[in-house]
Amino acid sequence: MINLFLSNKRHLLLFILLFCLIKQALSQTTEYNDKDSVFFGKSLSEIVISAFNQNKKLSDQSAAISYISSQNLNRYSPTNIASAMNAIPGVHMDLRSPGSMRINIRGSSLRAPFGVRNVKIYYNGIPLTDPGGNTYLNQLSFDDYGAIQIIKGPSGSLYGAGTGGVMLIKGPLFSQSSSPTNKITLQIGGGSFGLKKRNAHVSWGKNGNGNTLRFSDLRKDGYRNHSSMKRQTASYNTRLKLSSKEEINAFFHYTNLFYQTPGALTKKQYKQHPKASRPASSSQPSAEESKAAVYQKAFLTGIKHIYHFNSNLKNTTVLYGAYTDFTNPTTRNYELRKEPHFGGRTIFQFQHDGAHILSKYWVGAEIQQGYFSQKDFGNNSGEPDTLQLINRTNQFNSLIFAQAEWAFPHGWDLTTALSLNHQSLTFTKLYPRVATTFEKTYPLIALPRMALSKKINPHLLFYFNVSKGFSPPTVAELLPSTNILNKNLHAEKGINYELGSKGTFLHQQLYYEASAFIMQLSQSISQRSDSTGADYFVNAGGMTKKGLELYVNYNIYKNPKCFFNNIQAWFSQTIFDARYQNYYSGEKDYSGNKVPGTASYILATGLDFQSEIGLNAHITFQHTSKIPLNDANKVYASAYNLLGFKLDYNKKISNKIDIRLLAGGDNLLNEKYSLGNDVNPFGERYYNAAPGTNFYFNIGIHYFLKEK
Numbered sequence: 001m002i003n004l005f006l007s008n009k010r011h012l013l014l015f016i017l018l019f020c021l022i023k024q025a026l027s028q029t030t031e032y033n034d035k036d037s038v039f040f041g042k043s044l045s046e047i048v049i050s051a052f053n054q055n056k057k058l059s060d061q062s063a064a065i066s067y068i069s070s071q072n073l074n075r076y077s078p079t080n081i082a083s084a085m086n087a088i089p090g091v092h093m094d095l096r097s098p099g100s101m102r103i104n105i106r107g108s109s110l111r112a113p114f115g116v117r118n119v120k121i122y123y124n125g126i127p128l129t130d131p132g133g134n135t136y137l138n139q140l141s142f143d144d145y146g147a148i149q150i151i152k153g154p155s156g157s158l159y160g161a162g163t164g165g166v167m168l169i170k171g172p173l174f175s176q177s178s179s180p181t182n183k184i185t186l187q188i189g190g191g192s193f194g195l196k197k198r199n200a201h202v203s204w205g206k207n208g209n210g211n212t213l214r215f216s217d218l219r220k221d222g223y224r225n226h227s228s229m230k231r232q233t234a235s236y237n238t239r240l241k242l243s244s245k246e247e248i249n250a251f252f253h254y255t256n257l258f259y260q261t262p263g264a265l266t267k268k269q270y271k272q273h274p275k276a277s278r279p280a281s282s283s284q285p286s287a288e289e290s291k292a293a294v295y296q297k298a299f300l301t302g303i304k305h306i307y308h309f310n311s312n313l314k315n316t317t318v319l320y321g322a323y324t325d326f327t328n329p330t331t332r333n334y335e336l337r338k339e340p341h342f343g344g345r346t347i348f349q350f351q352h353d354g355a356h357i358l359s360k361y362w363v364g365a366e367i368q369q370g371y372f373s374q375k376d377f378g379n380n381s382g383e384p385d386t387l388q389l390i391n392r393t394n395q396f397n398s399l400i401f402a403q404a405e406w407a408f409p410h411g412w413d414l415t416t417a418l419s420l421n422h423q424s425l426t427f428t429k430l431y432p433r434v435a436t437t438f439e440k441t442y443p444l445i446a447l448p449r450m451a452l453s454k455k456i457n458p459h460l461l462f463y464f465n466v467s468k469g470f471s472p473p474t475v476a477e478l479l480p481s482t483n484i485l486n487k488n489l490h491a492e493k494g495i496n497y498e499l500g501s502k503g504t505f506l507h508q509q510l511y512y513e514a515s516a517f518i519m520q521l522s523q524s525i526s527q528r529s530d531s532t533g534a535d536y537f538v539n540a541g542g543m544t545k546k547g548l549e550l551y552v553n554y555n556i557y558k559n560p561k562c563f564f565n566n567i568q569a570w571f572s573q574t575i576f577d578a579r580y581q582n583y584y585s586g587e588k589d590y591s592g593n594k595v596p597g598t599a600s601y602i603l604a605t606g607l608d609f610q611s612e613i614g615l616n617a618h619i620t621f622q623h624t625s626k627i628p629l630n631d632a633n634k635v636y637a638s639a640y641n642l643l644g645f646k647l648d649y650n651k652k653i654s655n656k657i658d659i660r661l662l663a664g665g666d667n668l669l670n671e672k673y674s675l676g677n678d679v680n681p682f683g684e685r686y687y688n689a690a691p692g693t694n695f696y697f698n699i700g701i702h703y704f705l706k707e708k
Helices: 003-007 009-026 265-271
Strands: 065-066 091-097 102-106 120-125 149-151 165-170 184-192 195-204 210-220 229-241 246-260 294-308 311-329 332-354 360-379 383-407 412-431 436-457 460-471 492-505 509-522 527-529 535-539 541-557 563-583 600-612 613-623 640-652 657-666 693-702
Touching: 149 311
Parallel strands: 120 165
Antiparallel strands: 065 149, 091 102, 149 165, 184 195, 184 693, 195 210, 210 229, 229 246, 246 294, 294 311, 311 332, 332 360, 360 383, 383 412, 412 436, 436 460, 460 492, 492 509, 509 541, 527 535, 541 563, 563 600, 600 613, 613 640, 640 657, 657 693
16 A cells, blocks of 8 residues: 555655644644634534444544535535535546436445445435435435535445445534524526526524425536436425424425436547537437436435433434336436335434443444336337336345444544344346246345544544445346346445544644545446447456545634635545456456546645635635546546636625625636546447536525524
């Protein structure tokens, strides 16, 4: 791993700088106190997060966990979370088209030609990932996000299957501890490539109770031909404090989403006409002729009950139900899917205060049940034609887990956890031919995790953890677009070793996180495409992932007498190396080759300026190195640099009315690059061109039901 960054002088210099900063932290004797840090708000190190259910300060967590606040989200375009996600080391979000998202955590996107897989996602404590292993993250609008916690690496000890990581998303109501402000918010915005946005938001509450009602309408024509999008969302959230011991949260969300899928291009097509959609071939019609698109309607509802039996014993239980109606005409067929599922999760937490040791214990369970159905037809210019198949899939997932944490004297902290995971699938083919059934039950698997940390002083923490991951094939991988059931696809397994440090220094004006990891995967799952362009998946032998991640946030300047009275800088760096081990495809040996789909080096940095009159400015720069796109490492996506700028202005009009204006631009260098590359495609269709220079604006009016 040392060679991973010693080979590059800039990496070595950065880590020498980090060493010097740690040395400075060790010499500090100043008592800790809150400082304005992250985006002019509460100190990042002081933020309490719920990852691993520990409700500890971010700076005390013995794992690589990143936090995105609402302020961090609002420093970018108010239409998607991709820019905020891409500022996190080890995390990358692709937008293959305005409505198609893909999340890559430490190289996890190899299994996701589209959509979100191998990353477990929860929304307000409700599993957003369905029992089949897929997550429709695009059903959430930008306004549905209040805060995001990202756990990087296997976290199956508490969250079940997945080797990529976990995202814990909270809506605006549940990301704040106090009652919401009684107000009505109306927003309207627009921008390049036909961007139009409307949003209405009502919030009210008192005495710890709260309610929010939101509606959002987003429309885009898209940068490429045949890439328009329309999404309407409506949601209601409520938080009821029944007593000092009991609280109930409820959540309802509906999405009506449509987006066109332009398809990937060859290198020649990408260079000549990057805005074009996929043209026709000798065997397949074009994306426009097929009217390739996704029509998606989704409903999600859940209820959370929190009960404190006493000061030491607490239970949190969540029940949810979800339904997705998915229609997808493609260049190959016309697919209809119905995906109802439901489930629940319960956790008991017990705390014991000993004379010298503080101990906490958690036990819990989670279950999910899905009843999916699929019908495929021929695609006659965007209309269903001849029936091709009818399938039904029942998926059942369950896990039980336990976790214990001991806080010892002299700053030592030990956490151990273990889960037992069970997954079974029943696949029934109803048409064509006689009905056949295939059943698959994965052996009960234990996923342990151990984390040890040492707090050197109030400002500096070192930690080491080891965790095991398990990720069975998703339903979409077992039955891909070839419509051939892959009965021999095995679960992916891995073990992750991680060493890290977190700390504050320079009188708590600077906060940093650094981590180094090695992950060994066996039976890793990889995407392929056949001659018709249909995707399928294979076990690609072993894989070794190594990485170094660094994040720094620094409050450079604070002077109330200056126009810009607060200036902050942040820096994020990812160094990543993933290579195949013992991987053969036919007669070809790809052992030692780089795993395609992930850049080996990503740098993101930014500056934030705050003024006394309510005018704020944000500058962002990102560099991404070239990305291998096939197993042979013969094709690469070019490196690119992105520059973004945003201004926002907040003005109090009266005691009841505030106004917020914002405007900004992305890709101000007008880089030509591909975002959301296809990996190992047939016909060498690798590239999905990203937008050139583009601009946006937004006007928001807040009407307070009571005077501020």
